Amino acid sequence: MSEEKSLNFLEEIVETDLKNGKYKSIITRFPPEPNGYLHIGHAKSICLNFGLAKDYGGRTNLRFDDTNPVTEDTEYVESIKEDINWLGFDWSNEFYASDYFDQLFIHAVTLINKGLAYVDDSSAEEIARLKGTPTEVGKDSTYRSRSIAENIVLFNEMKEGKYKDGEKVLRAKIDMSHTNMLMRDPIIYRIKHAHHHRTGDKWCIYPMYDFAHGQSDSIENITHSICTLEFIPHRELYDWLIYQLETFPSHQYEFARLNMTYTVMSKRKLLQLVNEEHVSGWDDPRMPTICGFRRKGYTPLSIRNFCEKIGVAKRENLIDLSLLEFCVREDLNETAKRVMVVLDPIKLIITNYEEGKTEELHSENGPDETMGSRALPFGRELWIEREDFMEEPAKKWFRLAPGAAVRLKSAYIVKCESFEKDDFGKIISIHCSYFPDSKSGNDTSGIAVKGTIHWVSVAHAKTAEVRLYDRLFQVENPSAEEGDFKEYINPNSLEIISQAFIEPSLEKAAKDDRFQFIRKGYFCLDKDATADKLVFNRTVTLKDAWGKMKI
RNA sequence: UGGGUUAUUGUGUAAAGGUAGCACUACAGAUUUUGAUUCUGUCUGUCUAGGUUCGAAUCCUAGUAACCCAACCA
Numbered sequence: 212m213s214e215e216k217s218l219n220f221l222e223e224i225v226e227t228d229l230k231n232g233k234y235k236s237i238i239t240r241f242p243p244e245p246n247g248y249l250h251i252g253h254a255k256s257i258c259l260n261f262g263l264a265k266d267y268g269g270r271t272n273l274r275f276d277d278t279n280p281v282t283e284d285t286e287y288v289e290s291i292k293e294d295i296n297w298l299g300f301d302w303s304n305e306f307y308a309s310d311y312f313d314q315l316f317i318h319a320v321t322l323i324n325k326g327l328a329y330v331d332d333s334s335a336e337e338i339a340r341l342k343g344t345p346t347e348v349g350k351d352s353t354y355r356s357r358s359i360a361e362n363i364v365l366f367n368e369m370k371e372g373k374y375k376d377g378e379k380v381l382r383a384k385i386d387m388s389h390t391n392m393l394m395r396d397p398i399i400y401r402i403k404h405a406h407h408h409r410t411g412d413k414w415c416i417y418p419m420y421d422f423a424h425g426q427s428d429s430i431e432n433i434t435h436s437i438c439t440l441e442f443i444p445h446r447e448l449y450d451w452l453i454y455q456l457e458t459f460p461s462h463q464y465e466f467a468r469l470n471m472t473y474t475v476m477s478k479r480k481l482l483q484l485v486n487e488e489h490v491s492g493w494d495d496p497r498m499p500t501i502c503g504f505r506r507k508g509y510t511p512l513s514i515r516n517f518c519e520k521i522g523v524a525k526r527e528n529l530i531d532l533s534l535l536e537f538c539v540r541e542d543l544n545e546t547a548k549r550v551m552v553v554l555d556p557i558k559l560i561i562t563n564y565e566e567g568k569t570e571e572l573h574s575e576n577g578p579d580e581t582m583g584s585r586a587l588p589f590g591r592e593l594w595i596e597r598e599d600f601m602e603e604p605a606k607k608w609f610r611l612a613p614g615a616a617v618r619l620k621s622a623y624i625v626k627c628e629s630f631e632k633d634d635f636g637k638i639i640s641i642h643c644s645y646f647p648d649s650k651s652g653n654d655t656s657g658i659a660v661k662g663t664i665h666w667v668s669v670a671h672a673k674t675a676e677v678r679l680y681d682r683l684f685q686v687e688n689p690s691a692e693e694g695d696f697k698e699y700i701n702p703n704s705l706e707i708i709s710q711a712f713i714e715p716s717l718e719k720a721a722k723d724d725r726f727q728f729i730r731k732g733y734f735c736l737d738k739d740a741t742a743d744k745l746v747f748n749r750t751v752t753l754k755d756a757w758g759k760m761k762i
Numbered sequence: 763u764g765g766g767u768u769a770u771u772g773u774g775u776a777a778a779g780g781u782a783g784c785a786c787u788a789c790a791g792a793u794u795u796u797g798a799u800u801c802u803g804u805c806u807g808u809c810u811a812g813g814u815u816c817g818a819a820u821c822c823u824a825g826u827a828a829c830c831c832a833a834c835c836a
Contacts, residue, residue: 217775217776217777217784219775219776242836243836244835244836246835246836276836278835278836279835279836281835282835282836334834335833335834338834339832339833342832343832344764344832345764345765345831345832346763346764346765346832347763347764347832348764349832376834377834379834380834389765390764390765390766391765391766391831392765392831392832393831395832398833398834400834401834402834403834417834419833419834419835419836420835420836421836423836424836440767440768440829440830441829441830441831442830442836443766443767443830443831444765444766444767444830444831445831447766465767467768467829472773478836520774520775520785520786521774521775522774522775522776522785523775524768524774524775525767525768526767526768526769526828526829527767527768527769527828527829527830528773528774528775529773529774530773530774530786531772531773531774531786531787533773533786533787534773534774534785534786534787536786537785537786537787538786540798540799544798544799545799549796574795578798578799578800607797609797610797618795619795620795620796621795622795624795651795652795654795660795661797662795662797663794663795663796663797664796665796727796727798729796729798730796730797730798731796753796753797753798753799754797754798754799755797755798756797756798757797758797759797760797
């Protein structure tokens with residue numbers, strides 16, 4: 212018996228529709244507005260839409276919802292396409308809502324001819340006032356009773372450019388006392404004398420979201436139009452338009468958007484972070500954008516796995532950042548090359564090791580033997596991590612301390628004999644003796660040590676800048692806190708180590724390489740790296756049981 | 763004083779009247795030349811109150827809480 216995999220509610224809907232023969236195959240769509248960069252919340256939607264089609268043998272269109280020329284730009288179109296591809300998905304068609312402007316105009320005329328739409332000359336303020344409130348019914352506009360013929364003339368004049376922005380709108384004629392605010396004669400066309408990134412200056416009237424989006428779905432024969440919870444009230448209008456226009460009956464289904472701890476997910480807030488320079492840009496590795504995660508070193512697989520693990524449902528959620536971190540560690544643990552880098556150096560001198568001597572040692576590149584090994588130069592003087600030495604060792608301390616011995620990874624066991632301090636009491640060097648017969652691979656010393664530390668040969672070390680990223684916010688849910696969310700920005704979200712010591716093999720680091728700096732975390736090369744200056748980003752730390760114990 | 767949606771451990775997500783499961787987190791232990799990985803184990807849950815039933819997370823009734831809706835944004 213094969214274990215029955217439990218389905219999320221959307222998969223159940225699709226399976227039922229397919230089983231009942233409602234559709235022969237499904238078509239979904241991912242409908243970004245090209246006015247910003249994609250974030251991890253979009254990744255959830257992408258995985259859902261493309262994943263559903265992939266799992267059930269359907270297709271997915273990429274459709275840019277470009278009905279507001281004022282805020283949209285081709286720059287965003289390109290970045291969105293890049294991000295979707297990077298995540299590992301391909302679309303069946305690349306469409307634009309603006310491709311349908313002619314058809315949408317005809318649909319609008321149809322509504323007018325059916326007496327279901329009218330041109331309103333009221334100001335925005337007046338329209339808002341007459342709309343009422345959720346608890347108070349609206350009132351009809353005085354223009355609501357215009358004749359069909361007059362509406363046709365006026366709407367065409369709107370299209371011809373006879374009116375200025377805001378002078379007139381086209382509204383659906385539904386019900387000003389409807390309990391659903393969206394059904395109170397929603398605006399479906401407005402005048403905007405603006406240049407559109409695709410249609411140029413052909414149009415000066417543009418359809419509103421509810422009109423354009425739903426009918427674009429119909430035009431593309433989208434079977435399952437999946438969106439987030441806040442669009443639930445829109446569904447009634449979505450269905451009304453399909454019914455009145457007698458177009459393909461696409462159906463809208465809603466799921467809860469992704470929220471994650473220690474970050475914000477709204478486009479508006481992310482834009483603020485960029486504009487007010489709290490981060491370096493949309494692809495700042497601290498941003499929850501897809502390009503931010505990419506630059507930080509996250510893999511497409513890890514993000515897809517994350518989207519799989521968080522599930523899909525209709526209740527508000529706040530996902531632990533630790534789950535995402537688990538996913539990226541899970542992937543990188545298997546694939547990242549192990550290397551040694553010392554971030555906060557202190558010099559270790561092996562007093563009984565011949566001066567000027569160099570040995571070539573070897574170390575495994577990863578847990579899987581097929582990853583091979585690499586040469587590692589070893590000498591009398593080494594850089595080790597400052598935090599790996601304690602003058603007065605804590606209990607359960609496995610690392611270096613006066614009189615204590617540790618294994619130097621892939622090298623020898625050393626024992627601390629003494630250490631030196633400068634005038635300020637800062638330790639500047641540690642003197643050790645080594646056991647020649649403890650060499651890694653053929654250790655005959657019989658000495659057992661509890662700790663193993665990483666190191667880099669002073670004589671062979673190269674340098675690099677290393678950027679250590681931490682969570683962008685200090686609180687779990689900055690959006691839910693009192694006051695401005697930016698008050699909760701973590702002031703220590705970026706620590707730059709301008710000169711870390713790296714093992715020589717890292718000089719050949721390439722763009723898509725992933726590394727584990729042993730005992731320190733996963734890292735990748737940053738786009739700022741040049742031939743003269745390497746720059747690494749920390750993708751994520753390793754789990755740190757000792758670090759937790761200390762607290 | 764309206765309408766809509768949702769409620770299962772710290773966080774997510776399953777269970778379609780029949781043993782509340784899985785993952786992350788946390789904690790404990792084993793292994794470890796990364797205090798990583800791996801392995802083993804432990805803790806915590808059905809919003810509340812009634813009802814129906816042999817049996818309720820699931821059905822009924824009444825509450826409660828959270829989120830969404832008053833852009834010529836999407």
